[in-house]
Amino acid sequence: MEPEVVEAELVLPAHMRFKKxxxxxxxxxxxxxxxxxxxKQIIQAENYQNYxxxxxxxxxxxxxxxxxxxxxxxxxxxxxAPYFDPRxxxxxxxxxxxxxxxxxxxxxxxxxxxxxxxxVVLR
Amino acid sequence: xxxxxxxxIVTPSLPCDIYHFMFYMLLKEQTINxxxxxTECACNPVQSxxxxxxxxxxxxxxxxxxFGVDAAFSYKYNHQLGVCNSDGLAICSGxxxxxxxxxxxxxxVYEACCRTNVGGYHITDYLKQLLSLKYPHHMSKLTWEKVExxxxxxxxxxxxxxxxxxxFQKGDKKAEEKTKCWQLPWTPLPMEEAPSEEEIARKAALxxxxxxxxxEMAEAKRLNRINDLENEIRDxxxxxxxxxxxxxxxxxxILAKSVHTSRQDVExxxxxxxxSLRKAKGENVENVEKMDSSSSEKYNLINVPDExxxxxxxxxxxxxLFIKSTSEARQQKKQKQVEEELERxxxxxxxxxxxxxxxxxxxxxxxxxxxxxxEKVDQRKRLKTNGGHTNGNNNNNASGGERERILxxxxxxxxxxxxxxxxxxxxxxxxxxxxxxVRLWSSSVFDNNARGATHVDLEWGRHLIKIREVVPTVVSxxxxxxxxxxxxxxxxxxxxxxxxxxxxxxxIPASAILWTLKLGGAVCSRWDRRCILPVRRGRSDRGIxxxxxxxxxxxxxxxxxxxxxxxxxxxxxxxxxxLTPVDVFVSLTAIGDATRGRNILASSIGFGLLSWRKADxxxxxxxxxxxxxxxxxxxxxxxxxxxxxxxxVQKSWVKSGGVSSxxxxxxxKYNPVSNVRGVSQHTERTLPMRKxxxxxxxxRRKSGLCFHCVEPYTFxxxxxxxxxxVATELSEEESxxxxxxxVDEEEEDLAISVHxxxxxxxxxxxxxxxxxxxxxxxxxxxIGSSHSFLDPYVAKKTGYExxxxxxxxVTVADGNKLECNTRCPKFTWNGQP
Numbered sequence: 001m002e003p004e005v006v007e008a009e010l011v012l013p014a015h016m017r018f019k020k021x022x023x024x025x026x027x028x029x030x031x032x033x034x035x036x037x038x039x040k041q042i043i044q045a046e047n048y049q050n051y052x053x054x055x056x057x058x059x060x061x062x063x064x065x066x067x068x069x070x071x072x073x074x075x076x077x078x079x080x081a082p083y084f085d086p087r088x089x090x091x092x093x094x095x096x097x098x099x100x101x102x103x104x105x106x107x108x109x110x111x112x113x114x115x116x117x118x119x120v121v122l123r
Numbered sequence: 124x125x126x127x128x129x130x131x132i133v134t135p136s137l138p139c140d141i142y143h144f145m146f147y148m149l150l151k152e153q154t155i156n157x158x159x160x161x162t163e164c165a166c167n168p169v170q171s172x173x174x175x176x177x178x179x180x181x182x183x184x185x186x187x188x189x190f191g192v193d194a195a196f197s198y199k200y201n202h203q204l205g206v207c208n209s210d211g212l213a214i215c216s217g218x219x220x221x222x223x224x225x226x227x228x229x230x231x232v233y234e235a236c237c238r239t240n241v242g243g244y245h246i247t248d249y250l251k252q253l254l255s256l257k258y259p260h261h262m263s264k265l266t267w268e269k270v271e272x273x274x275x276x277x278x279x280x281x282x283x284x285x286x287x288x289x290x291f292q293k294g295d296k297k298a299e300e301k302t303k304c305w306q307l308p309w310t311p312l313p314m315e316e317a318p319s320e321e322e323i324a325r326k327a328a329l330x331x332x333x334x335x336x337x338x339e340m341a342e343a344k345r346l347n348r349i350n351d352l353e354n355e356i357r358d359x360x361x362x363x364x365x366x367x368x369x370x371x372x373x374x375x376x377i378l379a380k381s382v383h384t385s386r387q388d389v390e391x392x393x394x395x396x397x398x399s400l401r402k403a404k405g406e407n408v409e410n411v412e413k414m415d416s417s418s419s420e421k422y423n424l425i426n427v428p429d430e431x432x433x434x435x436x437x438x439x440x441x442x443x444l445f446i447k448s449t450s451e452a453r454q455q456k457k458q459k460q461v462e463e464e465l466e467r468x469x470x471x472x473x474x475x476x477x478x479x480x481x482x483x484x485x486x487x488x489x490x491x492x493x494x495x496x497x498e499k500v501d502q503r504k505r506l507k508t509n510g511g512h513t514n515g516n517n518n519n520n521a522s523g524g525e526r527e528r529i530l531x532x533x534x535x536x537x538x539x540x541x542x543x544x545x546x547x548x549x550x551x552x553x554x555x556x557x558x559x560x561v562r563l564w565s566s567s568v569f570d571n572n573a574r575g576a577t578h579v580d581l582e583w584g585r586h587l588i589k590i591r592e593v594v595p596t597v598v599s600x601x602x603x604x605x606x607x608x609x610x611x612x613x614x615x616x617x618x619x620x621x622x623x624x625x626x627x628x629x630x631i632p633a634s635a636i637l638w639t640l641k642l643g644g645a646v647c648s649r650w651d652r653r654c655i656l657p658v659r660r661g662r663s664d665r666g667i668x669x670x671x672x673x674x675x676x677x678x679x680x681x682x683x684x685x686x687x688x689x690x691x692x693x694x695x696x697x698x699x700x701x702l703t704p705v706d707v708f709v710s711l712t713a714i715g716d717a718t719r720g721r722n723i724l725a726s727s728i729g730f731g732l733l734s735w736r737k738a739d740x741x742x743x744x745x746x747x748x749x750x751x752x753x754x755x756x757x758x759x760x761x762x763x764x765x766x767x768x769x770x771x772v773q774k775s776w777v778k779s780g781g782v783s784s785x786x787x788x789x790x791x792k793y794n795p796v797s798n799v800r801g802v803s804q805h806t807e808r809t810l811p812m813r814k815x816x817x818x819x820x821x822x823r824r825k826s827g828l829c830f831h832c833v834e835p836y837t838f839x840x841x842x843x844x845x846x847x848x849v850a851t852e853l854s855e856e857e858s859x860x861x862x863x864x865x866v867d868e869e870e871e872d873l874a875i876s877v878h879x880x881x882x883x884x885x886x887x888x889x890x891x892x893x894x895x896x897x898x899x900x901x902x903x904x905x906i907g908s909s910h911s912f913l914d915p916y917v918a919k920k921t922g923y924e925x926x927x928x929x930x931x932x933v934t935v936a937d938g939n940k941l942e943c944n945t946r947c948p949k950f951t952w953n954g955q956p
Binding site for chain 2: 019021037042043045046055056057058061062063071077078079080093108111112115
């Protein structure tokens with residue numbers, strides 16, 4: 001066990017009186033723990049589409065995507081980017097950044113694009 | 124319960140573990156005998172909540188549970204302390220999500236609340252990705268936790284992004300002050316350790332063993348071959364003997380058994396076999412002498428002129444010529460070898476003589492020779508590495524191997540450097556794609572002096588002083604402290620540079636990273652837009668959210684966020700006019716408010732009554748016991764301190780579905796039977812509460828009147844008007860009833876005005892003649908009705924089909940209710956006859 005765990009006195013006894021069902025009863029050795037549902041599964045199980053639309057629920061309080069045009073910011077330096085490289089699709093601030101962009105491997109270009117959700121995703 | 128100490132849980136992978144730890148810390152060995160209040164996000168899915176309740180009930184045996192929204196608690200707490208008004212907007216930034224919840228008269232309006240899935244986690248993640256893209260060689264150093272630390276410590280909110288960025292773009296002193304630099308410790312390149320004695324011995328033994336095995340195998344093979352040959356020879360000799368003794372006639376029969384055709388054949392085979400046997404046994408085969416002896420007869424055709432030979436013999440002659448020349452060449456070569464050997468021996472003798480003559484000079488000569496040779500080898504190697512292939516070929520020469528090792532080590536460093544240089548926007552080394560290799564490295568290392576002291580070199584020098592090799596410390600570029608470590612000069616400045624992670628405008632390009640965060644608190648960059656959204660929604664829904672009255676409360680935001688607050692104010696005014704008064708408050712503490720608000724409720728005497736028992740939940744098939752809620756509401760009204768918090772608890776509960784039964788299924792709130800009691804759920808939306816000013820509320824509260832109707836409020840009180848509204852809301856839109864009316868649907872409940880019923884024409888009624896399938900009908904236009912109603916007789920007469928639907932109640936003008944259970948969806952009429 002990690003030393004800091006021991007130090008912080010986080011080592012709990014196996015049996016606890018305040019528990020009705022002890023851990024070792026619920027999960028006997030060798031048995032896998034409960035599989036937790038993903039958020040997607042939970043939402044699907046809730047059947048929100050059957051609910052009246054005017055009632056707030058987890059899905060419909062989600063804010064819609066922004067309709068504002070995104071700001072033009074250089075992908076490499078973070079400066080304001082007046083230029084756009086048609087080959088790599090990256091935005092850049094000045095000629096020096098442009099040199100950098102053109103010497104970047106494609107892998108990195110894609111990752112920079114992915115940062116602002118502009119990468120080409122092939123499915 | 125919220126007595127969470129400042130202890131850090133190391134791996135809280137599951138909520139179960141957290142409870143585990145918490146309860147253990149709180150209770151040690153007792154059992155839980157008090158209600159538990161759990162906070163959750165707004166509109167938590169029923170599944171999550173029920174799982175939580177299940178865990179608490181089943182595993183921990185908690186007597187009762189209550190749920191509430193943390194933002195609401197926080198808002199209430201701040202409201203009580205006078206930080207914000209009763210109307211307002213709570214902006215709650217969390218770890219994974221940010222919520223914006225409007226409050227009206229101190230109550231949360233969940234219909235208009237809004238969630239954005241951006242939080243502190245995303246900001247850290249963004250920063251991590253940016254840094255790892257910029258410094259791909261330090262990817263392993265940039266752990267999530269480390270980046271979180273960096274963010275907490277160094278990131279800040281820019282009041283105006285554009286101007287902030289321009290500061291960096293100019294690159295003057297101010298920007299330099301803002302640049303943060305994280306110096307990684309210099310770790311020596313992994314040196315190849317010289318193999319120990321044991322290792323060498325082990326390897327040698329291994330090799331020896333392998334050699335032994337090979338030799339044994341070869342020996343066995345040889346023995347086998349000898350054996351075979353001996354057998355063959357014996358067979359052949361026996362055959363020959365038999366042939367000798369046999370008569371001429373018997374020969375073919377004897378030979379038929381073997382592969383040979385004649386006696387000569389057998390003899391030649393025998394001689395071949397004996398020869399190869401001798402070879403196998405390692406005896407010297409004196410071929411040459413033999414050949415010499417038989418040369419005259421072997422090359423019998425050579426001296427005969429061509430004209431006298433048949434074509435076959437000609438061929439043979441050519442062959443003989445060839446064989447003769449090759450054998451002669453072989454002999455010559457042998458002779459040469461012998462001569463060379465003699466020469467070498469003579470030279471050795473000479474050298475020995477010279478050594479004896481003058482040993483020192485001789486040694487010197489040898490050394491120079493050796494140096495020359497090793498240099499040559501070096502050169503050859505460098506050429507090789509320049510080509511990009513360094514395959515550790517260091518078995519030639521000791522010094523050459525060393526050199527190569529150094530070069531190899533340098534190559535790593537150089538690669539680092541190359542990437543660094545590529546990343547340096549102002550570096551002059553980036554002027555074109557360079558082949559990755561030693562050339563660049565060496566040129567930048569060795570040509571530095573030639574190029575003169577540019578600012579890059581100066582920087583290198585400064586960094587050289589700045590090295591701290593013990594622990595990874597974050598060093599600000601400004602405080603170039605003078606504690607030069609003693610072994611700094613040994614480290615190449617390039618390595619130093621390469622080991623730096625400097626945070627320049629990193630935090631700024633990430634438009635998301637604009638907030639200083641405290642323990643998972645975050646607000647996204649589109650914060651302003653997001654919280655305007657509920658304001659708008661609120662308007663359309665209820666038309667009551669008034670920005671003039673409203674105060675905005677930011678929760679989970681560090682008090683340092685002042686700059687953003689101003690920015691936010693500005694953008695609100697952008698939407699709502701330049702003079703809109705906006706008050707933005709930051710909650711007292713970033714995270715503690717919800718806890719405190721919660722504690723007030725949890726510590727109130729009546730809290731136990733408000734929470735859910737397991738028995739309540741076990742009420743299978745029944746709706747959330749509404750009586751319980753009514754009781755809760757009343758209790759809340761009595762308990763001034765916890766009033767709002769309580770109502771929030773139950774509202775959030777009902778609003779997002781609530782846990783209803785032991786199976787934790789969603790309650791059927793729209794079951795008409797149970798709905799009579801589902802008071803709280805519809806109260807804020809349909810009641811005419813909007814007409815109440817805070818003063819009036821105060822007055823009512825003082826005189827003990829119900830908020831909704833004007834009757835005095837007692838235990839078990841039911842607002843009559845409430846029911847009608849709630850009940851009528853169930854009904855669907857179109858229905859066929861009496862006179863037809865076209866109405867715009869302003870009001871929710873079905874209502875029909877007196878005029879419509881009586882067909883009476885007063886000055887503000889509009890009566891038209893309509894045309895339906897050549898039947899003339901009279902149409903009464905009444906803007907006071909919610910739906911269009913049709914006489915069943917008309918429907919019958921015009922031949923439109925009538926469907927049966929769920930029965931609904933229609934409130935008519937005199938307050939009576941009529942049942943309506945049919946509708947006519949296809950009915951159309953023309954206004955112009």
